Amino acid sequence: MAILRLLAIRLFTTLVTLSGVAVIVFFVIRVVPGNPIAMMLPPGATDEDIARLSALYGLDQPLVTQFGIWVAGVVQGDFGTSITTRQPVLDLVLGRLPATLELSIMALVMAVILGGAAALTGTRFRGGRTEGAIDVANGMALSVPDFLWGLVLILLFGVLLPLFHISGRVTPSLELPFTTDFYLFESLIRLRFDLWADIVSHMFMPALALAIPLAAIIGQLLKQSLKETMNLDYVTLARTKGYGETRVILREALRNAALPTLTLVGVQFTFLIGGTVIIERLFSYEGLGNMAIDAVINRDLPLIQGIVLLFALIFTVVNLIVDLLYAVLNPRLRHA
Amino acid sequence: MTFLSIRNLSVRLKKGPPLLRRVSLDVAAGEVRGLVGESGAGKSMIGKAVLGILPPSVEVTGGEILLDGTDLLRLPPAERRRRIGATCALIPQDPLTALNPSHRIGPQITDRLVDILGWTRADATARARDLLAEVQIPDPDRVLRAYPHELSGGMRQRILIASAFAAEPKLIVADEPTTALDVTVQKQILKLIAGMQARHGTALLFVTHDLGVVSKVCQRLSVLYSGMVVEDSSVTDFFAAPRHAYSAALLAATPKYTDPAAGLLPVPDAVIDAVRAEVAAHDRGAA
Ligand SMILES: Nc1ncnc2c1ncn2[C@@H]1O[C@H](COP(=O)(O)OP(=O)(O)O)[C@@H](O)[C@H]1O
Ligand SMILES: [Mg+2]
Numbered sequence: 001m002a003i004l005r006l007l008a009i010r011l012f013t014t015l016v017t018l019s020g021v022a023v024i025v026f027f028v029i030r031v032v033p034g035n036p037i038a039m040m041l042p043p044g045a046t047d048e049d050i051a052r053l054s055a056l057y058g059l060d061q062p063l064v065t066q067f068g069i070w071v072a073g074v075v076q077g078d079f080g081t082s083i084t085t086r087q088p089v090l091d092l093v094l095g096r097l098p099a100t101l102e103l104s105i106m107a108l109v110m111a112v113i114l115g116g117a118a119a120l121t122g123t124r125f126r127g128g129r130t131e132g133a134i135d136v137a138n139g140m141a142l143s144v145p146d147f148l149w150g151l152v153l154i155l156l157f158g159v160l161l162p163l164f165h166i167s168g169r170v171t172p173s174l175e176l177p178f179t180t181d182f183y184l185f186e187s188l189i190r191l192r193f194d195l196w197a198d199i200v201s202h203m204f205m206p207a208l209a210l211a212i213p214l215a216a217i218i219g220q221l222l223k224q225s226l227k228e229t230m231n232l233d234y235v236t237l238a239r240t241k242g243y244g245e246t247r248v249i250l251r252e253a254l255r256n257a258a259l260p261t262l263t264l265v266g267v268q269f270t271f272l273i274g275g276t277v278i279i280e281r282l283f284s285y286e287g288l289g290n291m292a293i294d295a296v297i298n299r300d301l302p303l304i305q306g307i308v309l310l311f312a313l314i315f316t317v318v319n320l321i322v323d324l325l326y327a328v329l330n331p332r333l334r335h336a
Numbered sequence: 337m338t339f340l341s342i343r344n345l346s347v348r349l350k351k352g353p354p355l356l357r358r359v360s361l362d363v364a365a366g367e368v369r370g371l372v373g374e375s376g377a378g379k380s381m382i383g384k385a386v387l388g389i390l391p392p393s394v395e396v397t398g399g400e401i402l403l404d405g406t407d408l409l410r411l412p413p414a415e416r417r418r419r420i421g422a423t424c425a426l427i428p429q430d431p432l433t434a435l436n437p438s439h440r441i442g443p444q445i446t447d448r449l450v451d452i453l454g455w456t457r458a459d460a461t462a463r464a465r466d467l468l469a470e471v472q473i474p475d476p477d478r479v480l481r482a483y484p485h486e487l488s489g490g491m492r493q494r495i496l497i498a499s500a501f502a503a504e505p506k507l508i509v510a511d512e513p514t515t516a517l518d519v520t521v522q523k524q525i526l527k528l529i530a531g532m533q534a535r536h537g538t539a540l541l542f543v544t545h546d547l548g549v550v551s552k553v554c555q556r557l558s559v560l561y562s563g564m565v566v567e568d569s570s571v572t573d574f575f576a577a578p579r580h581a582y583s584a585a586l587l588a589a590t591p592k593y594t595d596p597a598a599g600l601l602p603v604p605d606a607v608i609d610a611v612r613a614e615v616a617a618h619d620r621g622a623a
Binding site: 127232233234236237238239240241242243244252255256329330331332 | 387388389392414417418420421422424425426428430433434435436437438447448451452483485496
């Protein structure tokens with residue numbers, strides 16, 4: 001029941017949020033100088049040409065009218081047509097979404113594994129040199145932003161020790177049997193491990209660059225939380241039962257300590273998704289973020305609007321998932 | 337037969353002042369020993385030393401903790417843990433914080449039986465059900481599936497008592513097991529522990545600051561002041577004629593159930609000064 005209520009409330013707030021985002025993005029990108037039509041036409045086009053094309057895209061109408069037309073379309077699932085490619089925005093965006101989702105989720109998994117391992121190891125050997133080393137590594141990981149990690153990784157694994165692909169999503173010469181755009185998942189399901197390995201090799205560095213700062217945050221916060229939990233009475237009681245340190249950390253402390261970390265990871269994960277914009281550009285990874293930068297450069301207004309709305313939707317869905325997970329993991333909330 | 341024998345145990349804050357000063361005490365099989373003293377005297381520290389849960393901020397500087405003849409302090413950590421887990425148990429002070437909020441009650445009672453003692457899950461669950469019935473919890477099956485937050489403090493303390501007796505330990509350390517409870521529940525819990533102890537024949541190290549409780553459940557007692565045992569007597573002897581001036585003053589400061597209105601005497605300054613001098617003399621001797 002509590003979960004249904006949460007869903008209902010969230011659905012409503014999501015609609016409000018998305019409406020707000022729609023208004024802001026629509027008007028802001030029209031205030032910023034730069035004319036999409038001028039960008040499309042070859043140099044030397046006449047004012048007449050510009051006016052004709054503007055009328056074609058409805059850009060000669062008053063702003064409010066344009067907004068009304070756009071919103072009416074969006075409500076019916078029509079996000080307009082990309083000015084540069086003349087394809088429906090929805091098709092373009094949905095075509096790129098899987099690439100970005102796969103990259104983000106891969107990065108999240110890497111961050112949870114790296115950060116979790118750092119926190120658990122630091123807790124297991126707390127107060128010693130191991131913990132000190134982990135703290136130093138965490139601090140370094142945090143003090144460098146993801147795109148700089150991207151450059152570092154390119155130098156390391158693309159140039160010095162070329163282990164991974166540095167650009168694209170998949171080797172272009174490969175024959176792809178996929179029916180969806182979720183290449184990573186589909187290659188697994190089709191048991192095409194050759195393709196899967198190629199895709200992972202392309203994703204590895206961008207995903208790791210995105211993961212490193214988040215891993216550091218998870219590592220620090222979870223370790224702090226674990227160390228506090230390790231002093232609680234129920235952990236002490238478990239020790240008297242004959243359990244060793246590792247077992248006590250994993251079974252008694254981890255779950256309770258993970259709860260406060262989880263909420264923060266949700267927020268940080270939305271930052272990570274935001275980070276895909278630059279990282280995808282850096283690694284020429286064909287996802288939403290890369291498309292967003294092209295759209296901005298070309299002043300492709302309908303496409304920008306579509307991408308921003310989609311990002312906003314992703315953020316709210318991520319937050320919802322975090323809240324649901326929190327409720328599932330915390331028995332006190334589950335029965336409330 | 338002595339099950340627990342603490343010999344000259346000294347514990348101090350790491351690079352700091354002593355917390356336990358050559359503490360010696362025995363608990364015979366099936367015996368109940370009270371451990372009394374004012375707050376901060378080191379009662380819990382003794383219990384923690386026995387159970388191998390001393391905080392990392394303190395260190396043992398000398399002495400022995402013989403469990404069934406084996407010195408725990410000389411055992412490798414894993415062996416020490418296993419031995420303590422198999423033969424000892426703790427009834428903690430605060431039932432509200434001593435159960436893991438993320439686990440159901442059932443596994444928190446059966447975990448030691450299954451993981452440390454190798455019982456089957458079914459046997460362990462059956463045992464847990466019996467124990468819950470023994471500590472007078474209605475509807476044990478529902479409680480086994482419940483989470484701690486669904487239960488009252490009194491219920492949780494009953495569960496912790498059941499859990500402590502689960503593996504039929506030789507020794508239970510009860511660290512002020514009623515202090516955190518409602519006054520109305522305190523007496524029931526005390527009776528419950530005493531009854532369980534008698535039925536199971538478990539040795540009990542009963543930490544309390546309440547001499548009234550000692551007179552009801554203990555056979556022997558140790559009086560602790562500033563980490564030093566100042567008196568070790570049978571309960572009968574102690575209440576007839578305490579040997580140490582400090583414990584006599586402590587007894588005089590305890591409200592009598594027969595006559596609660598009778599004047600409570602604070603521990604006189606002269607007595608405090610004398611016992612402090614003893615502690616100081618001890619520290620000079622140790623240095
Ligand atoms: N975790 C700890 N770290 C350092 N000192 C402690 C710790 N726990 C207790 N002490 C100190 O040890 C002494 C004995 O404490 P304790 O055994 O808890 O007393 P009590 O007789 O009230 O149970 C006190 O002076 C207390 O301040
Ligand atoms: Mg205490």
